[in-house]
Amino acid sequence: MHRKLWLSLFAAVIGAGLLVAAAVAAPSNSGAPQVVKHATAGGTFNIEITSDVTSMDPAIDYYVPGWQLSYATACKLVNYPDKEGAAGSQLVPEVAAGLPTISNNGKTYVFTIRSGYKFNTGENVTAKSFADALNRDANPKIQSPAIAFMDVIAGANAMADGKASTISGVKAAGNKLTIQLTTASPDLLARLALPFFSAINPATAANLNPAGDDTAPSCGPYYIQSRVPNKEIILKRNTYYKGPRPHNVNEIDFKVGNTQVVTEQNVTTGTADYANGGVPAADYKALADKYGVNKGRLFVKPTLSVYYVAMNQDRPLFKGANAAPLGQAVNWALDRRAILDQAGYLAGVRTTQVLPPGMPGYKACHCYQINVTPGTIAKAKSLAKGHTGDGKAVLWSMGNTPTAVLQAQIMQFNLKQIGLDVDVQTYTRGVQIEKEQTRGADFDFTADGWGADYADPYDFINVLLSGANLQASNNNNIAYFNNPKYNKLMLAASRLVGAPRYAAYGALDVDITKNAAPWAAYRNASQRDYVSARTGCYVFNPVFEMDYAAVCIK
C-alpha cells in the first residue's frame, strides 16, 4: 500500500514536471541577454530565411526571397533607389546613363550605357550585357518565367518558340541598347527593373543549362560567392562596384530552413541578425511591447500588396445587373477589422481599394466605411435586396492555414447578414490557385492576394481586372471581371506616361471600387521585420523590402 502511494506520488511529480516544461516553453523571446558589440565598418550580416530560393540564376528565379537578395547583387538599366516610401518606388537610371530616348510612337527605346560598372570578375558591363540577358531569358532552353514580361518586345515570342536564335527587336551596338516593341508599353521601364533583366557577363550568356547558374557573376554592390541548396547562400562585396548604391557590410550570410521559432531565438540571442521568414505571428505583440515599433528592433512597413475577396462575375449570382449592387453590398458588410485581426498584430492596414498606398497613382477612395456598424449593415442589406439569387454561395478560403480558415468564417458570417448562405470550401494554396484561375471554376467568392511585381499600377489594375486578358486558364483576373467600358479605360491608361498615367489609374481604381465593385479588398499587408540589436541602417524599399545593400552593423 505504502509502495503504491509512493509510486503514485512519483508519477504525479513526473506529470507536473511535464506541465511545467510546457509552460516554460511558451515565451520564446526571452533568451540569454545579448552582448552588443560596437562593431567597426564592414563585418558579416547574418540572415535567416525559412524557405530556400528556387535559384540564384536571374533568368530563373521568380520568388520573393530570391528577388530581395538579387536587389543587392544585380545591376540593371533602371532600378529602384535605396529609399523608403514613395521615393523608393520611383525608377531611376542605374547603368543607363539616363532615361531612354523613346521614339516611333513609343515603340523604340534607346538606352545609352554608362561606363564604370563591372562584374565581380572585373569584366565591364556593356550594352551587350543587357542584350544577352534578354536573349537568354527568351531562350527556350532556359524556359524563363521572364518571357511573360517580354511579350511586347519584337521577336521575343519567336525566339521563345524556337523560331529565331536571337530577339530581333533587341540590338546592342557600342554603348547603345535599342529595344523595339510591337506595341507601345509605357510600363516597359518598370518591367526592365525586374531581376530577370539584370546584366549578365558573356560566360553566363553562354550557359544555357536549364538548371541555371547559382553563382553567375554580378555587377551590383554584392555578388554570390556560393550557394548550397537548402543550407546557405553567401554574398560578398563586389570590390569592382563603384556605383552610388550603399555597400556597408563585407559579407551577407543566409542560413536556410530554420523554423520561425528558431529564427526568432537566433535573432534574439544575436546569432542571426534578421528573420527574413518572420517570427511566429503570435509573438509580434510581445516584441512590439518590448522594443517598440520602428525603433531599431522591430520594423513594420507597408508593402505593395492587396488582399481581397474576388466575386466571380461569370457565376449567376453576379450576372448582369446583380453584380454592382451585390458587390457594393459585400463591401459595406465585410468586417475588415475582424479579418485583419486573424493575421496577427500589425499584419497590415485595412483597405477597400485595388491599389495599395505607395503605388504611384494611388488616390484614397473612402468609397466604403471601413468600420462595420449597424448602419453599414443596414446599407449593405438594402443594396443586396433582390440581388442574392437563391441565397446560396460558395466561398474559397485563401489556402488551408488556420488564419485563412478563420478569415473565411468571418466572411461567411458577414455575408450571412446580407442574406447569403455561404459554403466555405478549403484547399491547399496551390490547389486553390490552380482552380480559381481556370475559367468556369465553381466559386462565387474567393479570397486571394497580390503583391507587386513592379511599382506600376498596370501590374494591379490591368493584370487583375482587365477582361481583355481573360483566357481558359492561368487567369489573374479571378473575378472574371469583363466590363467593356473599363477594359477600354484600362487600355487607354496603359498607353499614357508620367503624371497623366498615374492620375488615370488613380481615377480607375476609385471608379471600379465604387461603381463596379468586382472585389471587396480588405487588407494591405505590412512587412514585419525583426532584427538583432546590432543591425543598423535599416532601409525598407517598397518593391524589394529590406535593403540588404544598405544595412550596416552598429
Place this chain on the structure above:
Amino acid sequence: MFRYLIRRLLWAGVLFIAVTVVTYVIFFIIPADPARLAAGQRATPDEIVRARHFLGLDKPVPVQYALFLKRLVIDHSLGHSFTNRQDVNKVVLTAAPVTASLVFGGVILWMMLALPIGVLSALRPRSLLDRGGMMFVLIGISAPVFWVGLILQYAIGFRLGWTPNSGYCDLLNTQGGCGGPADWAYHLILPWMTFALLFAAIYARMIRANTMDTMNEDYVRTARAKGAPESQVLRSHVLRNALLPVVTMLGMDIGIALGGAIFTETVFNLPGLGKLAVQSISTFDLPMIEGVVVFTTLCIIVFNLIVDLLYAWIDPRIRLA
C-alpha cells in the same frame, strides 16, 4: 539460399514498380499544374504550353512513367526538379547522409537506452526499477516527437545554450566553418535524443516482454538446473532468443526511418530526406517526390533483405525456403 535471394530480388522489382506507379497516379490526381507554377503567375496559355513541354508533362501519363523508368534504369537518373531544376540524384544523395546520420545515431542511442531498461526491468519485474523503466516507456510513447524536439530545442538549445538549437554540419566536409566529426555530433545531440526517445520506449517494452517470456522457457530452466551461472544463462540462452524479434524490427524500422524522419528534420532544420519530401509535396515537384520514394523503397527492400538473411544466420533453425 541463392534461389531465395533471386526470388526476393524479383519481388523487390515488383514492389518497386508498384510503389512508383502509385506515386505517379496520386500526383496526377491532385489538381495542380507544375507547368503553370514553373511558367509564373503572368504566363499566357502559350507560355504554359511551352513550360509543359519543357517539363515533359505534355506526354500521356503512361508515357511519362515509361520515360521515367527508362531514365532510371538506363541512365540511372531521377531527372531534374520542376521547382528549382536541380539534379534529383544529387539532391537525394546529399540529403540521404543527413537522414542516415540521424537514423543510425538514433538507433545506437535508442538501443543503448532500450536494452538495459528492457533487460533489467525483465530481471526485476514489479521492482522500482521496472516501474521507473515503464514510466519512461509510457512518456516516450505518449509524447509526440515534434513536441519533444521543440522542448529540447527550447530548454537545452536556447535557454541553456548547451547545444546548437538547429542546423547540420557535415561529417567530413569542413568548409564553411562547420564540419568534421565533432561539429557533426554536436549538432546532432538534440535530434538524436528526439528521434531515439519514441523508439527507445517501444523497444524497451518489447525487450522486456520477450525477455520475460524467454526466461520462463524450459531450456532456460534446464540450463539453470545444470548449474550454469546466471550470467551465462542470460547471455547464451535468454538474450539470444529474446532479441531475435528485435533484430527483425530493427531492420524494418531503420529502413522506414531512412525514408525520412520528417518531424525531427523539420524541427532541427536537418536537410534530410524527410524535409525534402515535405518541401517537394508542397511544391508539386514530381521528380523530387519520386526520387525520395525510389530511395526510400530501395532502403526498405534492402534492409528487409538484410534482416531476413541475418535472421537465418542468427537462428540455425531458420532455413530460407
